[in-house]
Amino acid sequence: MILTSEIVTLFLGTDADFERGISEMPRDDRIRARLHRARQANNIRREVKITDARPRKVESYSWGFTGITAGGKRFRWDRNNGVESRSRYCGALSIEGKCVFPSGTSIAAWRHIAQN
Numbered sequence: 193m194i195l196t197s198e199i200v201t202l203f204l205g206t207d208a209d210f211e212r213g214i215s216e217m218p219r220d221d222r223i224r225a226r227l228h229r230a231r232q233a234n235n236i237r238r239e240v241k242i243t244d245a246r247p248r249k250v251e252s253y254s255w256g257f258t259g260i261t262a263g264g265k266r267f268r269w270d271r272n273n274g275v276e277s278r279s280r281y282c283g284a285l286s287i288e289g290k291c292v293f294p295s296g297t298s299i300a301a302w303r304h305i306a307q308n
């Protein structure tokens with residue numbers, strides 16, 4: 193079974209990647225970015241707990257992950273890796289090769305994955 197902490201990392205990327213991405217920002221912006229990431233991680237944890245649906249299989253790659261939903265459908269999540277805070281928790285979701293949305297939040301993506 194895939195752990196909640198692994199799901200958070202799949203959606204938001206690793207802590208090291210995040211820190212590298214914000215390293216050139218001014219101090220106050222880095223603090224805000226870290227707080228924002230912590231809120232996003234908590235939101236994802238809450239959604240995972242509420243839905244309690246886990247993908248059967250996932251494979252991670254540098255910009256996101258692919259997998260099979262609990263219902264047996266193939267999906268792909270491509271993270272946005274921009275500098276702006278809003279782009280760090282958004283991405284594109286495809287299920288069974290069809291684009292669900294080209295730019296949506298990780299929470300919305302999780303809900304779609306859990307429902308399929």
